[in-house]
Amino acid sequence: MKIEKLLLKLLSIIFISIFLSNCSKKDDGDFEEPEIITEEVAPITLNNEINDFIWNGLNEIYLWQEDVPNLADNKFATQDDYYTFLNSYNIPENLFDGLLYQIDVVDKFSYLVDDYVELENSFSGTSASNGLDFGLVRLSGSDDVFGYVRYIANNSDASTKDISRGEFFLTVDGQQLTLNNYSNLLFGSNDSYTLGFADITNNTIALNGKTIALTKTNFTENPILINKTIVAGAIKVGYLMYNQFIADFDDELNTAIAELKSQGISELVLDLRYNPGGRVSSAIILSSMITGQFTDKVFSTEVWNKRYQDYLKANDAESLINRFTSTLLDDSPINTLNLNKVYVLTTSGTASASELVINCLRPYIDVVQIGSSTTGKYTGSVTLYDSSNYGRENANPNHTYAMQPLVFKSANVNGVSDYYNGLTPDYLITYNTASGSGEGENLTNLGILGDVNEPFLEKALSLITGSTTKLSTKSKSFLGVDFKNVADSKDFTPLGKGMYTTLKK
Structure with a gap:
């Protein structure tokens, strides 16, 4: 057996040797190089x-x-x-x-849109709207959401309905608003819906049977909601409620200031509590109208990313400086009040270009801020289109996407910027609740905008006249509710809480 195995092994070795010898040589005895086959790899193509x-x-x-x-x-x-x-x-x-850089922590405001026409319309104050401006909140410990009416835009669908500031709504088309559905119910594709109104009693909200149907249209909201003169004692006080910085309404703003000036006002209350911002040039114009004595002085400075900052410093340093002006964008003269003090009403809804006005006027005049802290947005954006220079002309015809990224931060003439936590009021408005106290607007006592007894305006007038430094006993008697903010209607417009300018090229 051992001999048979040995013979088999020898035969196998001989066979393999012969096979390898034949494979490694050509018939003429020359060595044959192995053939190397290379496959050409196709380049990666862009999908989108x-x-x-x-x-x-x-x-x-x-x-x-x-x-x-x-x-x-x-x-x-x-x-x-x-x-x-x-x-x-x-x-x-x-x-x-x-x-984005630390999205929702540092960068809370850059955004992308899939329809730049809608975005452009929002810059002029036009959007799909029924004219109802509202806040959305929830009671502590609940995921149920309810809305409260902040104001009704003039000449809107809502202005023709039986709705008042300070009313509450709990349902949309019969569905209870919640954290999961409020966005779709109120800001979805539906242009029409019916609100179910409610009352708050003892920190509990319940439907009251009232319903109102509203319809969104392609609506242009005039940001000047109220412009009036109030006689407080012997003092004439201008009250201007201005709800967005829109360049298309700079002429109307100029007319409003002229009216206040013609009525001989010596004090101004500027209500920015629901103003989310807008065009930087309009913020400069309004600030110049309030004053008038600082033409060509530095209003604000801008800081862009290093690439742009270095280029602009070397080629156009003046473009990084915004100055007080004496004209509108069309070079027509502005009306000015030449004031050395202004009273500004603010809430957490006061953002961006509104904060710019407060921060940049402070080095020059006495800015008395009343209400609650602002949003804390000191950055600005530009619109970028898909073209060779990111301008609107020759934008890619294959889509309508555009970006509105944050590209610069603003500082006042003293270099003050980076107010992450908002601008703190000089006079904080507070109210009592069942569990302690709240800050800002008391939902159970919003008052009538422009009325001397409305809590925020009442405080400003008391400071102007020197009659008292506290809110009236009547205002303090309204027990507020404990709530948490969810959102507001302006958060869902294309512009949102934005401050924007044109791209420097």
Whole structure:
């Protein structure tokens, strides 16, 4: 057996040797080089050109570009690497959000839209609206949401209905508002809905049987809600409620200031409590109207990302400075009040360009802030379109996406900026609740806007006349409710709480 196994092994070795010898030699005995086959790899193709627009735009101009690793200039070694990264995002909105710096912590206000026509309309005050401006809150310990009416826009659908400031609503088309459904019910695709109104008693809200049907239209809201003169003792006080900085209404604002001036006012109460911001140039114009004695002095300065800042400093340093003006954008003269003091009413809904007015007037005149702390938005944005220079002209016809990223931060002439927690009022408005106290507006005692007994205005008038430094006993007697803010109607407009300017080229 051992001999048989040994013979089999020898035969196998001989066979393998012969086989290898034949495979390694040609017939003529020369060595044959092995054939190497290389397969050419196709380059990666871009799946979505919108993603390319988003990355390039943010890489170019985003305020925090240097702080986002995925926006670094040397992030991608090859075009294939770049396209592979972009193709990993199937939805443009996800890419945009993923490239923001500490989204909802530091950057709370950059946004992407899929319809820039709608965005452009919002800059002129036009949007799908029924004219009802409201806040949304929830009672402590509950996920149920209810709304309260802040004001009704003039000449809107809501202005023709039986709705008043200070009323509460609990349902939409019969459905209870909750944290999960309020966005879809109030700001979804439905242009018409019916609100179910409610009353609050002993910190409990319940339907009262009243219902109102409202319809959204393509509506342009005049941001000047109220402009009037109040005689307080021997003093004529102007009261201007201004709800958004919109350049298309600068002429109307100029007329409003002229009316106050013609009536001989010596004091001004500027109500910005529901003003989420808007055009920087309109903020400069309003500030110049309130004063008038600081033409061409520095109103604010801007700080952009390093790439833009270095370029602008070297080529157009003056563009980083905004100055008080004596004219509107069309060079027509503005009306001025030449005041050395202004009283400004604020809430957490006071944002952006509204805060810019307060912060940038403070080095020059006495700004008396009344109410509660503001939003805390000291940054501004520009609109970027998918074109070679990010302008509207020659924008990519294949889509209507546009970006509104934060690109600069503002500071006043003394360099004050970065007010993350908002601007703190000189006179904080408070009210009593069942569990302690609240700050800002008391939902059970909002009062009538422009009325001398409305709590915020009442406080301003008491400071102007020197009659008292406290709210009236009547205002203090309304027991407030304990609630948590959820959102407000302006959060769902394309502009939102935005401050914007034009792109510097």
